[in-house]
Amino acid sequence: MDKSQNEKIMQVKNLKMYFPITRGLLRRKVADIKAVDDISFDIKKHETLGLVGESGCGKTTTGRCILRLYQPTSGSIIFSGIDISKVPERKIIEHRRDMGVIFQDPFGSLNPRQSAGSIVGDPLKVHHMAYGKELKKRVIELFEIVGLDPSMMDRVPHEFSGGQRQRIGIARALACSPSLIVCDEPISALDVSIQAQIINLLEELQEKLGLTYLFIAHDLAVVQHISDRVAVMYLGRIMELTDSSELYDNPLHPYTKALLSAIPIPDPDAEKTRTRIVLKGEVPSPVNPPPGCHFHPRCSLAIKECSQARPPLRDVGNEHYVACIRV
């Protein structure tokens, strides 16, 4: 794996995803939910980019825009040299072959009436990549890759445990040999003792198959463990983006600092020495976000200028990006 090239697999520029709120008989638009509000980032080849934030911050919406499951309001998503946000609906399937997705809920994301083998084989059929014997061979291969017994191919999802079901989801995501996989909270529905099995599997697969991950999760400890770089989102915007160890050792944005300090570490000795920043209030609504910096009403460093203009995401050195005028 050669990471020195820094070759970009995806470039997201000024991505916006607004969901309209409509009222009345004529479905008049009265407001927008600004789920993703003008964000830009790159994903480098063979890396894991973590996307972390609290519920409602727009991390899942970002993932879905990248997969073109949503048509973004504006902005561009350049994947393998093509802006997939402009590709017409009927042609998008050709580009989606190269992307996989693993969903959070291993119960809801698998058809309960379909056999595991057929679930895993479906993407191959949809993309006309394999049929008949060849399809079966590939499905067996996929089962083996993710550590499932191919003899269980004919069973239906409810016969599997949560961890095994997530493995089926992973096998399905790998079916078309994609280069980029969007992992949307892939472990948060699993038991603590099973989570590590899935994290290790994802890491091994990345090594073996040279995959690139966009890893979306709310658990910063997990994100930090698996990611090379991490982007912290708050109310539809990226607040900070940097190398995962730099984010922990040298967090710059006040929100990142608060987020880090809010996460309890399973080590009582370390806990005694940590400073805790308890944020006041709650996350405002994305329908009517605060002006200027979205975080300023809860920020301890906020000054008058913070409420006047949106702080740009600027590089403070070594590809450490932060959107704050106070640091």
Added chain:
Amino acid sequence: MVLLDVQNIKTYFHTEYGLVKAADGVSFQVNRGEIIGLVGESGCGKSVSILSVMQLITSPPGEKAGGKVIFEGKDLLQYTANGPEMRAIRGSKITMIFQEPMTSLNPVLTIARQLTETLELHLDMDKGAARERAIELLKMVGVPDASRRIDDYPHQFSGGMRQRVMIAMALSCNPMIIFADEPTTAVDVTTQAQLLELMKDLVTRLDTSLVIVTHNLGVVARYAERIYVMYAGRIIESGLSEVIFNHPRHPYTVGLLNSVPKLGEKHGERKLIPIYGIPPNLINMPPTCAFLPRCTEKIGRCAKEPWPELRSVGKDHYISCYVDIKGK
């Protein structure tokens, strides 16, 4: 001083597939003013254990199959679940905070109505006094504009605010013990930090004991003084928080600690060591140790003899295992 002494409680469920021993001989003590943690994965019986203490398990299918809960010199399990003695304690001297603040508040009653109910019932307050006390409680748990918001309905509150209302309700009758069942699982981490700091602050100030039931090892490490680790309906290790985290002696506890990523570890620094296999199905369990199929430390004796009782391996440190691993 031991406030609550839970001895060997057993709660079984009779299901159409067989007998489920959800709590199979669970014992723990709660001392005055301390915070203890009951940790385990889903289905390990941690919620059932505290619901059994409160006698909130419906029967059938649940069955009180034995044990004692000694509180103020009396065995609570001798009382009938809905008898006057139990009702006088539940919600007053021993209270609960539930996980899901959306479903544990009644959606068609105002917050005022739900908060004053316990005050009128247990403390014999009249309507006016109860309302004043309720507003005071809401202020104490940090609900802004409490005197106006008290007349709102639960859906008008956010998740974090609803959980604050639950905390206010649990504190309303100056309880001696609060059981918090996964109190912050449904909320975001910054809200979790707000709520836990608030709870810790309040119980310290009011000298109340707090039992936090959770699967989050970080939460117990941060707040609990003593910890009980559960697996498949039993307590398999117990001790002081520092001892359990620094010198775990049961293979399951060791496995659990090795399998979670810790914040601050560099990317790629440590590979997680998962516990292989899956948690057991509790229906018709064999008499041997339930962790046996997943255990990496097992010896010949484990498969032949029944699940061992808790034994002391240090000061206030107990494990239920034939093997004793020292250090990590």
